[in-house]
Amino acid sequence: MLKFLKQVTDYLKETRDAAKYIGQGLAVTFDHMQRRPVTVQYPYEKLIPSERFRGRIHFEFDKCISCEVCVRVCPINLPVVDYEYNKETKKKKLNSYSIDFGVCIFCGNCVEYCPTNCLSMTEEYELSTYDRHELNYDSVALGRLPYKVTEDPMVTPLRELAYLPKGTIDPHNLPATARRAGQRPEEILEKMEKEGAGKS
Amino acid sequence: MDSGIDLQGSFIQALMDLGLPADLAKVIWIPLPMLLIIATATFLALVSTWLERKISAAAQQRVGPEYMGPLGMLVPVADVIKLLIKEDVMPAKTDPWLYTLGPILVFTPVFLSYLIVPFGQHLIITDLGIGIFLWISLSSVVPIGLLMAGYSSNNKYSLLGGLRAAAQSISYEIPLALSVLAIVMMSNSLSTIDIVQQQSGYGILGWNIWRQPVGFVIFWIAALAECERLPFDLPEAEEELVAGYQTEYGAIRFMLFYAGSYVNLILSSLMVAVLYLGGWEFPIPVGVIADWLGISETTPWLQIVTATLGITMTLLKAYFLLFLTILLRWTVPRVRIDQLLDLGWKFLLPVSLVNLLLTAGLKLALPFAFGG
Amino acid sequence: MLNQLAALSLPTRSLAEGVQIVTLVILGLMMLGAALGVVLLPSIVYSAFLLGGVFISIAGLYILLNAGFVAAAQVLIYVGAVTVLILFAIMLVNKQQDFAPVANAWIRKGAAALVCLGLFALLSTMIVATPWSLWTGPIAGDNAIVVIGLHFFSDFLLPFELVSVLLLMALIGAIVLARREFLPEDRLVQQQGDAALTLPERPRETAALTGSTTPRP
Numbered sequence: 001m002l003k004f005l006k007q008v009t010d011y012l013k014e015t016r017d018a019a020k021y022i023g024q025g026l027a028v029t030f031d032h033m034q035r036r037p038v039t040v041q042y043p044y045e046k047l048i049p050s051e052r053f054r055g056r057i058h059f060e061f062d063k064c065i066s067c068e069v070c071v072r073v074c075p076i077n078l079p080v081v082d083y084e085y086n087k088e089t090k091k092k093k094l095n096s097y098s099i100d101f102g103v104c105i106f107c108g109n110c111v112e113y114c115p116t117n118c119l120s121m122t123e124e125y126e127l128s129t130y131d132r133h134e135l136n137y138d139s140v141a142l143g144r145l146p147y148k149v150t151e152d153p154m155v156t157p158l159r160e161l162a163y164l165p166k167g168t169i170d171p172h173n174l175p176a177t178a179r180r181a182g183q184r185p186e187e188i189l190e191k192m193e194k195e196g197a198g199k200s
Numbered sequence: 201m202d203s204g205i206d207l208q209g210s211f212i213q214a215l216m217d218l219g220l221p222a223d224l225a226k227v228i229w230i231p232l233p234m235l236l237i238i239a240t241a242t243f244l245a246l247v248s249t250w251l252e253r254k255i256s257a258a259a260q261q262r263v264g265p266e267y268m269g270p271l272g273m274l275v276p277v278a279d280v281i282k283l284l285i286k287e288d289v290m291p292a293k294t295d296p297w298l299y300t301l302g303p304i305l306v307f308t309p310v311f312l313s314y315l316i317v318p319f320g321q322h323l324i325i326t327d328l329g330i331g332i333f334l335w336i337s338l339s340s341v342v343p344i345g346l347l348m349a350g351y352s353s354n355n356k357y358s359l360l361g362g363l364r365a366a367a368q369s370i371s372y373e374i375p376l377a378l379s380v381l382a383i384v385m386m387s388n389s390l391s392t393i394d395i396v397q398q399q400s401g402y403g404i405l406g407w408n409i410w411r412q413p414v415g416f417v418i419f420w421i422a423a424l425a426e427c428e429r430l431p432f433d434l435p436e437a438e439e440e441l442v443a444g445y446q447t448e449y450g451a452i453r454f455m456l457f458y459a460g461s462y463v464n465l466i467l468s469s470l471m472v473a474v475l476y477l478g479g480w481e482f483p484i485p486v487g488v489i490a491d492w493l494g495i496s497e498t499t500p501w502l503q504i505v506t507a508t509l510g511i512t513m514t515l516l517k518a519y520f521l522l523f524l525t526i527l528l529r530w531t532v533p534r535v536r537i538d539q540l541l542d543l544g545w546k547f548l549l550p551v552s553l554v555n556l557l558l559t560a561g562l563k564l565a566l567p568f569a570f571g572g
Numbered sequence: 573m574l575n576q577l578a579a580l581s582l583p584t585r586s587l588a589e590g591v592q593i594v595t596l597v598i599l600g601l602m603m604l605g606a607a608l609g610v611v612l613l614p615s616i617v618y619s620a621f622l623l624g625g626v627f628i629s630i631a632g633l634y635i636l637l638n639a640g641f642v643a644a645a646q647v648l649i650y651v652g653a654v655t656v657l658i659l660f661a662i663m664l665v666n667k668q669q670d671f672a673p674v675a676n677a678w679i680r681k682g683a684a685a686l687v688c689l690g691l692f693a694l695l696s697t698m699i700v701a702t703p704w705s706l707w708t709g710p711i712a713g714d715n716a717i718v719v720i721g722l723h724f725f726s727d728f729l730l731p732f733e734l735v736s737v738l739l740l741m742a743l744i745g746a747i748v749l750a751r752r753e754f755l756p757e758d759r760l761v762q763q764q765g766d767a768a769l770t771l772p773e774r775p776r777e778t779a780a781l782t783g784s785t786t787p788r789p
Contacts, residue, residue, distance in 0.1 A: 015547070025531040033258040033527075041263065298621065329714025330640045337644040340652020344624055347659050351617060363663060366656055373652070390717065 036170045045156045046149045047171075048163070049123035054106045056124040057099055059142035063118030066092035070110035070119060078103055079110060099142060101127055102135035122146045233325050237314045244515075245462040246276035251519070252462075252526055259530040283458075286451040291354060294448065298352035303449065303456035305345030309338035310464045317470050318392050320480045320510035331391040332384065335471065336377050339426060339464075343369040346435070346445050349457075353448040361444020364537060365435035368425055371541055372432075375548035376422035379415040382552075382559040383408055383475050386571040396479030398571055404483040409476045411570060414555045416476045418548050420521075423468035425544070427461065430529035434537055465525065466518060473517035480510030595636055603629035620662055624655040641716050 040047055049055065066083035082095040111119045124146035129135055150157045158171040159180070166181040168174065183191070208229055215225035250265070250273055257264025265272025290299060313335045318324040328334055343366040350362015384390055386408070387398035399406050409416050425432040436444035446457050473479060482489075486506050495502055535543065563570040606625035613619050627650040634643035674680070712719045724732045 022528075022532060026527055029259050029527050029531045032261060033255070035261050037257070037261050037263045039261075039263045041266070328640060329717065330644050333641065333644050333648075337648035337652065340648050340656075341628075343656050344621070344651065344659070347656065347663070348621065351659075351663060359663065363660065366660060370653065370656060 036172065038170060040158055044154070045158050046152075047160050048149055048157050049125070050160055050162065053121065053123045053125075054108050055122045056101060056127060056137075056146065057104070057106075057111065057142065058120045058122045058145065059097060059099070059139060060118040061094065061097065061139050061143060063116045064094050064097060065116055066094045067115060069113050069115060073109040073113045075105065075107060075109070076103065094139075097139040097142065098136060100136040102132045123149070237325055238311060241311055241314050241463050241466070242459065244466045244518075245459055246280070248462050248466050248519075248522055249276045249279065251522060255523060255526045256530060259527065280455065283451055283455040288451045288453070291448045293354045295352035295354075298348045299448075300453065302345045302349030302352060302445075303453045303460070305348060306342050307345075307456040307460040307463075309341045310460050310467060313338050313467055314463075316392050317467065318396060318474060318479060319514050320507050321393070323480075323507065323511065324393065327391055327393050329391060331389070331393075332380055332395065332471075332475070333390050335467075336373070336380065340369070340373055342464075349449070350445040353445070355448050357441045357443075358445050358447045361435045361441045361447070364441075365428065365445060367537075368428070368432065368435060368540060368544075371544035372422040372425035372548070375418050375544065375552040376426060378549070378552035378556055379412070379419040379422070380475065382412055382415045382556050385556070385559055385563060386411065388571060392474050392479070396474055396481065399478045400481050401485060403481070403485045403488070404478070407476065407478040407481070412476065412555070412559070414551065415559075416472075418552045418555065419475065420472060421543075422548060423472060424525060424528070425540070427465045427468050427525075429465065429525050431532045431535055432540060433534060434540060437534060465522065469518040469521040469525070470514065472521050473514055477517045479517075480514045482509055482513055592636060595632075599629050599632045599636065603633070616662055617659070620655065620658045623658065624651050627651045627655060638711050639716060640714070641720065 064081075066081055068081050070079045071077050071081060078099060080096075080098045082097070083092045084095060085091075086093050108121060111121055122145070127135060149155055159174065160171075161169070163180045164171055164174070165178050168178075211229055211232075212222070212225040215228060216222055220228075253272070253275060254264045256262075265275040268274040268278055290296060315325045316328055316331050316334050318327075346365040346369070347362045350358045350360070350365070353359070383395060387395045389395065389398075395408075399408050424430075428435050434444075435441070436446060441447070446454060449457060486509065490496070490502060559570065603626055606622045606629060609622040610619045610626060613622070627646060631643040631646040631651070634640075634646060
């Protein structure tokens with residue numbers, strides 16, 4: 001009988017605990033309802049890509065010396081460099097250059113190793129097409145500069161989490177002049193220089 | 201006060217003045233309240249799908265529907281139009297008769313149950329003597345439709361879903377009926393009107409939730425299970441059964457299931473409001489306010505205000521409960537089938553029996569508070 | 573006769589009476605058709621669904637007789653519980669193979685038809701011969717629940733209590749069947765030996781009934 005009573009009390013205790021936990025859970029869910037949505041309503045609002053964003057690669061035809069370093073450092077030897085060797089001037093003449101972004105993994109090795117800095121990363125990431133062959137960009141397509149999110153009148157630019165002021169999660173309704181969290185690169189540089197001067 | 205009766209009488213009178221025989225006028229009147237209630241139930245269900253979307257979005261810090269009409273309010277309309285104009289596909293080797301009859305058997309009883317939902321003293325289609333019992337008995341027809349749909353779909357997920365739905369419905373019908381029985385015992389009547397009137401007079405303090413807290417919780421859990429809402433949505437668990445008995449359904453037949461489930465949810469919320477939250481009663485009795493302001497209760501405009509307030513309060517209470525279900529949906533995980541049956545048979549059933557016994561005892565001991 | 577009762581129950585009105593007769597005929601045809609389907613259809617699932625149809629038509633007849641409570645109880649118990657349980661049983665049964673057609677099946681069918689016809693004749697003569705005493709008092713209508721309750725606790729007390737005892741027996745029987753502890757020990761062991769891949773069922777601990785002291789893991 002005692003054991004039965006103990007079972008009953010244990011059961012009631014479990015029930016009370018379960019009700020308590022469900023109540024706590026409901027409180028959490030309810031608290032979430034008061035928060036602002038973190039949604040970025042994409043075609044109308046876009047996040048500003050970060051400084052080191054590795055988007056579609058930009059290529060400057062005139063700077064290229066056809067050294068093929070980009071091909072060698074590429075994990076899959078992707079860039080196609082078509083050149084002719086001009087025997088008179090003993091220089092390579094570039095005919096065409098292309099990268100297939102349907103295959104590219106955006107590792108950025110080519111940009112890193114390019115001796116003349118003719119390759120660079122852009123902040124363009126909208127690469128969807130109806131045909132995968134359209135992603136095979138030739139030198140003309142590679143030379144185009146992307147439209148900046150901040151300059152597009154159709155788009156409300158939103159800052160990414162790292163570029164928001166401290167304590168802010170939601171980029172909506174943020175004044176354009178609001179400072180980002182932490183220090184800006186030039187401030188860090190200034191501080192380092194100051195420290196260096198103090199030491200030496 | 202007899203606004204409902206008056207409406208009928210004046211309508212028939214108006215038709216007879218136009219030169220129609222009395223019988224014909226009555227026949228013309230008969231379908232009107234039914235059509236009205238079907239339209240109302242459908243509208244309430246559409247609103248609840250919109251609320252479900254918006255509140256779910258808010259709970260997950262999303263925006264939810266936004267561009268279809270103001271605040272995405274036209275999403276349900278778009279849903280209905282889409283489902284209506286979709287191609288009506290029937291999978292291979294299904295049983296065409298049962299496949300069609302299943303959704304209808306799920307849908308019809310739910311809509312029929314709206315007959316006994318009171319929105320005010322006289323705003324009810326029929327004040328049947330069996331009242332709430334009609335709802336319980338009609339909701340017990342639903343599992344047959346689910347079994348039919350599951351069996352005829354020629355799909356193992358559907359069959360499993362249908363069986364689960366039937367098992368769940370049967371298990372939770374009993375605690376539901378027992379907790380309703382405790383209320384009925386207190387109000388000495390099965391009629392929904394009487395049940396609400398028994399709670400009236402003391403405003404919010406007179407509501408059954410204070411006298412039947414345990415019954416309220418049991419009824420709420422059982423109603424959630426009957427509606428297959430989230431902690432108990434095993435029959436249509438996406439991860440396990442695709443969509444349970446609805447897996448093979450599309451277009452209009454699916455719409456019947458979908459509408460049926462939301463109409464049922466609203467119906468359950470309305471029932472909780474009627475049984476435990478004082479139905480159309482305002483938290484402070486309207487009579488008291490009228491007395492305080494020095495207005496006679498028979499003033500015509502006050503009666504209109506009271507009727508409007510009644511409808512508003514009923515719907516507000518129902519939608520508050522709907523809000524709770526949606527919140528609950530994003531809070532608690534789904535239970536397992538054995539846990540579900542454990543909860544139903546080993547917890548809710550004994551507790552509701554004890555509750556019934558306790559109510560009977562209290563009714564004998566304290567007849568003034570528990571309706572002697 | 574039903575028609576007479578139905579006509580008594582409502583104030584006589586030409587239109588209402590016509591509607592009642594039509595409803596009665598429709599419900600009767602529905603019930604007969606569904607009942608014939610239950611017996612004659614080869615598919616057992618169809619039979620079970622049609623049984624639900626029969627019960628619903630009977631509930632409709634009760635409504636026609638102003639017995640709303642009985643109709644609702646009919647729907648709740650027969651449609652909502654009995655039919656669903658039958659369907660449940662049918663769908664959970666593992667159907668191994670189709671039944672082989674029995675030789676000379678027509679003899680059995682003929683015999684069954686003969687017996688059924690005999691029963692039908694017997695019952696119909698009984699119905700026709702009995703001097704039914706028609707209730708001429710006021711119709712209980714919505715008040716039926718109170719009347720039924722009064723009957724249950726006065727002149728029908730014994731049948732009522734007997735039914736409750738029967739239900740209790742059924743409940744206890746179901747519990748005894750469902751409890752694993754009453755399986756004989758040797759069979760349990762044998763089962764474990766038979767199926768090496770199935771997990772043995774652990775006996776459940778119930779303190780109130782057995783007082784066993786095996787600790788729960």
